[in-house]
Amino acid sequence: MRIGARILMGYLAIVALGALLVTQVFVAQVKPGVRQTTEDTLVDVANVLAELATDDFLAGRLGDGDFARRLQRAQGREPAAAISGVPKRGTDLRVYVTDARGIVVFDSRGEALGQDYSQWNDVYLTLRGRYGARSSAPDPNDPDATVMYVAAPIRDEAGAIAGALTVAKPNRALAPFIERSQGTVLAWGIGLLGVALLVGAATATWITRQLDALRRYAQSVTAGERARLPPAAGEFAALGQALETMRTRLEGKQYVERYVQDLTHELKSPLAAIRASAELLESPLPAADQARFAQAVGAQAGRLTQMVQRLLSLAALEHQQGLENRAAIRVPELLDQVATDVEPGLRSRGLSIRRQADAGLALDGDGFLLRQALDSLLENAASFAPAGSTLELLARRDGDQVVLEVADRGPGLPDHALERAFERFYSLPRPDGGQRGSGLGLCFVAEVAALHSGSARLVNREGGGALASLRLPAASGTPAGKPLR
Missing domain, CATH: 1.10.287 (Helix Hairpins)
Structure with a gap:
């Protein structure tokens, strides 16, 4: 299977799973959300009706009073409403009132007059001063036809609870809104899944084309054909450039x-x-x-x-990938060995050397290569230093680095030579008219520094002369008793 197809299938699997989970969670919240909103409305209605029924209830004329007549007339109304496209043709509220004992004294449908409702949660809790509500199925044979009941207290003039008014609404009346909401969510989910499919297909196609172009380029290079790096974007451009660099270096x-x-x-x-x-x-x-x-x-x-x-x-x-002979090196001893090696040659040229190193300086590296590098720096400095002058071989700590420095009091370097000093075969004429150097010594120094994860630098000194430096990582601890390699 091609990588583009695998990416597309993996992407679609993740998107489909995410969409399924989100849709299921959202749909699962639709029904409770609608019912909670309806319950909130019924609470308001129950409290308003309880207040309106208080006078007739306390006067003992609730069944034939003004409240009962107006409630009957309200239930006979035809709203002729359309709520979010769902038509509403009648009022499906049921209202019943119980006395302080829980006996039904009024029922807008006349179904439960005289019955004892004191054990139903809506009546039981309300008569005890708590929020009373329940949802139950009036018909045991139809458990899905549940009704929501919300009650509000009726209080006498002293503020005591004298009865409870319950408003009931069938949950089936909410079904059209729930189904509509669920349908909308599912439609949007399917639409988003389709968009995700298109985006995934486009992304997989783009990735496949980028990889195919780089593959064809690699095959052409392998076959020895002339090939141009194909245009690419993002990480593929970096990958292509890496391939081009690798090609150049391998071909050499x-x-x-x-x-x-x-x-x-x-x-x-x-x-x-x-x-x-x-x-x-x-x-x-x-x-x-x-x-x-x-x-x-x-x-x-x-x-x-x-x-x-x-x-x-x-x-x-x-061509060396790393240090082959790494050991703990005491820097003062390294400088002593280098100075001892070069001192006779410097004396023959009328030069002297001064060395100074911070106590306890240490680094991990190849002592042989570092001695060669310092020899090269001193030889380069000696070829420019005037007779009778002193070369300085210094070592100090700078943060987490050890800095090795070679300084002279020669003429220094012209500005155009500072950036090219470490190039292979690049050299400058000597002040005494002698032949130029090979131009390989400083290049060797730079390679030694790179192998030690450090850097080499050459700058002009204040007051005349040049300062060459090697910056190398310092050892984590001072070596003790280890041989200098």
Whole structure:
């Protein structure tokens, strides 16, 4: 079964179940609601009639008094009304009055005169000062033909309850309104279900078309065909873009092209120098010139070797999904090791190094990669720092991060280079006129930072020079006695 059909069926099942539950609950409330409204009306009618019947009742002329005559005339009226389309041709109220003992002394239909109604709830409760009402079936053979009875007290001049007046109305008189309301609810429910069906079908069709377009695109890419990403909306647009990104990265076309172009460009200069020196060495030269050209060949070969090694390291790092050798690292010890490694080389260039780290700083990571990254930052700083200056290797805590910084007092970077400093093969000319670097060191640093869920940054310092920083997550606790990796 197609996904669109499954979505549609699931959607319809949920909507149908919800509609059924709502309709059943609503319909179940219609009948009680109508009866409650009718009961409220009967309460008012009973109290009005009880007040009108009080004088005749207390005078003992209720059966042939003014109240009885007017009630008979009212029941003979033809309302000729149409209530919400339901015609009403007559009055279906029944009124009876009982004395303080519960004996019927008046019945508008003459059916219960002299009978004892003292045990019926409407009379029993009302004579005791409480709200009296009941619903019962006069005919045992027709239990559905129930009648609603609501009573009101008749009080004497002293305010004591002298009797009860009950108004009765057949529940069947409410049936047309209940059926009409239920029919309206059901009609609306069916209509809403139809609308839900259309919306569900449209939604399922849209989803199916979006998925089919992405499926065809994926099949075309798999077959090696040229295919454009189909237009999509919402989450499908994000899914399509993810597929396009995955395609680009899997093919590696842009990655390889950029690598080859940049590498070709970077290799041209040392290869040309090697070729020129080799050609000159083939001809007779003074010993001093031979030594100079041989030294140039060796320097350029070393440069090529370094570039290839760094490229291999960078390529391995870029394809690494996570840290393989994670351990607890004491940051002050890390800085001490790095400074010890680079100090001889810096001294040969007339530079010194100052290191400072907050006590107790620790992080979890790969110590070997972090040392390489700091070595690269120091090497980059040393190539721009003036002779006699001091490089600074610092570490501090900033919130939940450890910040490793390398600072120099060189010329700094031009504005256009700040954003490109971590690009592969991007490098700037050295202040002393020496050859440029490979442009791979800072790129390597950025990859190390990313593997540690951190970031790398290079900015100009106030007063001159550059400040390179690594921001890495701090360890949750200070490591104690663990080896530095």
